Amino acid sequence: MRIIAAFSKLEPVKFVSHLDMQRLFQRAFRRAELPLSYSKGFNPHPLLSFATALSVGYTSESEYFDVMLDEYLSPEEFTRRVNAALPEGVRITSALDAGDFKGSLTPLMRSADYDAVLSFDAPVERERLEAAVSSLLDGELIVDKKTKGGIKSVDIRPMLLEASVADYSENHARLEIRGVLSAEGGLPPELLFGVLEERLGASFSRRVHRKKIEMDWSDLKL
Amino acid sequence: MNFSASTTAEERLERINALISRVEKPTRYMGGELNMRVKQGEGLFRFALCFPDTYEIGMSHLGSRIIYNVLNNREDTYAERCYAPWVDMEALLRESGEKLFSLETKRPLDEFHVIAFSLLYEMCYTNILTMLELSGIPLRSCERGEDAPLIVAGGPCVCNSEPIAEIVDVFFFGDGEELVNEFMDAYAEGRRRGAKKRELLLDLCAIPGVYVPAFYRAEYENGQFARLIKTEEAAPDCIERRIVRDLDRAEFTGDLIVPYMSIVHDRIALELFRGCTRGCRFCQAGFIYRPIRERRMSTLIEYADEQLKRTGHDEVSLFSLSSGDYSEIHEMVPAVLDRYTKNRISVSFPSLRIDSFLKDDLEKMQGVRKTGLTFAPEAGTQRMRDIINKGVNEDDLLRTVKDAFEAGWQGVKLYFMIGLPGETDEDVLGIAELARKVSREFYSMPKDKRGKGLRCTVSASTFVPKPFTPFQWEPQIDVDEVLRRQALLRQALKGIRGVEFNCHFSETSRLEACFARGDRRLAEVMIGAYRRGARFDSWDEHFKKEAWDESFAERGLSVDMFANRRISTDEPLAWQHMDALVTLDYLKKEHERAFEGIVTPDCREKCNGCFGQKCATHCGMHSARAEGSL
Secondary structure (H helix, E strand, O other): OEEEEEEEEOHHHOOOOHHHHHHHHHHHHHHOOOOEOEOOOOOOOEOEEEOOOOOOOOEEEEEEEEEEEOOOOOHHHHHHHHHHHOOOOEEEEEEEEOOOOOOOOHHHEEEEEEEEEEEEOOOOOHHHHHHHHHHOOOOOOEEEEEEOOEEEEEEOHHHEEEEEEEEEEOOEEEEEEEEEEEOOEEOOHHHHHHHHHHHHOOOEEEEEEEEEEEEOHHHOOO | OOOOOOOOHHHHHHHHHHHHOOOOOHHHOOOOOEOOOOOOOOOOEEEEEEEOOOHHHHOOOHHHHHHHHHHHOOOOEEEEEEEOOOHHHHHHHHHHOOOOEOOOOOOEHHHOOEEEEEOOOHHHHHHHHHHHHOOOOOOOHHHOOOOOOEEEEEOHHHHHOHHHOOOOOEEEOEOHHHHHHHHHHHHHHHHHHOOOHHHHHHHHHOOOOEEOHHHEEEEEEOOEEEEEEEOOOOOOOOEEOEOOOOHHHOOOOOOOOEOOOOOOOOOEEEEOEEOOOOOOOOOHHHHHOOOOEEOOHHHHHHHHHHHHHHHOOOEEEEEOOOHHHOOOHHHHHHHHHHHHHOOOOEEEOOOOOOOHHHHHHHHHHHHHOOOOEEEEEEOOOHHHHHHOOOOOOHHHHHHHHHHHHHOOOOEEEEEEEEOOOOOOHHHHHHHHHHHHHHHHHHHOOOHHHOOOOOEEEEEEEEOOOOOOOOOOOOOOOOHHHHHHHHHHHHHHHOOOOOEEEEEOOOHHHHHHHHHHOOOOOHHHHHHHHHHOOOOOOOOHHHOOHHHHHHHHHHOOOOOHHHHOOOOOOOOOOOOOOEEOOOOHHHHHHHHHHHHOOOOOOOOOOOOOOOOHHHHHHHHOHHHHHHHOOO
8 A cells, every 4th residue: 555644843853854764764663563664675674755955954844755564444543653763853744655656756846935044144123024025025046056067157036936034133134935845846045045145135044934834635535 | 264262152053064075075074964963052062073084984993982972872971073184174173273173063173082093904094283383282201291182092003002192181991881981980070179180190090991101111222122110000901902801782873864965985884792712913903903702693784774763874794803703693694684685775794604503594685786796815825814813714715705606696806915024935825726716616617507708806014013913023014025926926817817906005005014013203304204294095096105205214213113113022012011801921821823824713612711810800701601691
């Protein structure tokens, strides 16, 4: 059977890389003694795949993976057993039986909502910040993006869907950002923050939290 | 920025987390892994278990994991971990003024009572200096006052710890399982009494296996080490190596911490036995872990079951210095393979000599995950193997690789050493001859019976003379000679089908030889090199030759005078106050036999008397033989 699960990745594990998260889950599954299905071939590995990766240092309450099991396990039982085996900071928040859905989760992704708490190195007035944030939505957003073929200039404006200042105090602000997230790519939040720092003329450290990944579940007959 | 001296713990934690977020591999410093020990409460002794290399190397060291468990099983002590910060973290710590911190509580190291270092190889010494300095702790023992943490160290390098004798307050010589508890008991008692550092050290030096170097002074004559003079009446003349007699019942690792990042040995490691009876004359481990002591098969399987459940690892490694010598090996290999491989857990037996009994198990071993086979003939000719007492002959080796090839293996690694005492060009060329025979063995098999293509890697490292081996008096060959013999071998290996040559001689092999046989004068050389930027000396990309050259020159010393000098067998040795149990007379006898080409049999066949007077009391092989269990 196939299980689709949503999980959170919080503060204690925010520096664990995507590759290390895969190993973390595999080990938790073995501690939970799940009847995992393995790939055939030279180097059998559990059939576990993630919808997408999360940047190192970000937290999230809305990540997804799917995993194949040799025997039926109710999603509740799955959640209970895996959560008992997971380290602090990672939790399965919901799980479902994927039925006969065969595809990958990645193409189902549409967009992602981020909460970013900025801490300014020097105070920034609210008006200046709001003006800079709303300017992100006007015109092009040309950034230098590292690709396999070297550094390329690209416009990330089409990837940015919404951006606003949700909370503000002299040294801190919370932004709400919605960006495209799909199989073809998505909004790179760090590059967006780079542009914002440039337009503000001020630098800031940030804590970024992914609140939600919008998925199109319509292909799944649930 | 660290403007105010009085900051709260949370603010500090916040600042540390900010630093962690800026390094290349944050999981090296993060802590919080599954099975990490958490302790709360006032009045705990704070013990920092430090490893002077990166997290991924330190976390792979079984000994540290055992000590972590032993200490944390005490109610009065909280042992936390700390690893050498990589250069990026070091720079951030220096720039921010934050002190080096433990993984468990992120407490600055200078707030610990005891700071312990594991000394696994000589080339990690400069990292000890980095770790002390980044903690705001003076480097030299004599510069540290009553408030400073006690700096202790254990591990194989304690055999000759003279090069860092002026840095470390207390050394632990030998097995640590029981010794650290005795140390902590005495330490706790001293603290309760309000003992001063000197008093405390006097208490500690009464514990067998504890070496307090400040109670001895070194003298030199004609530029050579002459003697060590006791400056404190109560200090022992000789420090006897500690051995855990019943390894089967000794404390082990407890629940293994499960790292987030991938570490070097990312698996459950179980020690089949400690010690080795083979007596290869170059091998320090073969002498300093004697006598051989086994864990029972049932104990090991119990550990494996438990750890698999607690960690979720998918690999178990059953290791020792020579696993083929384990008394239950023929029952053990098939039993663990049957037990675990069906659950997709791979089992490995590094350093296992495959014999005919185990031939059938070869296929199962590669069933789960394919790893290469490794053989260490060490030398290319029988003459040379007799000199070093490596009891392997060509027929055994060729038969074993043939079995492996028939079982479908096609990757073989062959380990050799060049520069061994008495080596001639013929011995060097013999390595290529042996590789040629291995290659022929593979390609003479019918195509349908073997793998597609042979991948035989020939590795040649450079001999390093080590204390407490019969070769401790022998020189290392000089750089030009190393390069010439490597070139000779490279040329001879050319054109052998499926064979690849892998050798690297770096300056670090020379420095390793120098520090292995060095004396107390090297401490200042090391500090000088550290000030000039020497760090992570065992990492080629970090090794700074000029820093070392300048520092040696400054002190009027050289690497050569320690590494390339033949020491006469009646000269005083800088490590002669350490009693490793194997006697000096025995080592001299073995040294002579080497050059006569006489092999010394495995001591399970016949006691060779290596502990001298102490054979009866310290070896236990006598009683085991009497009971018929050997």
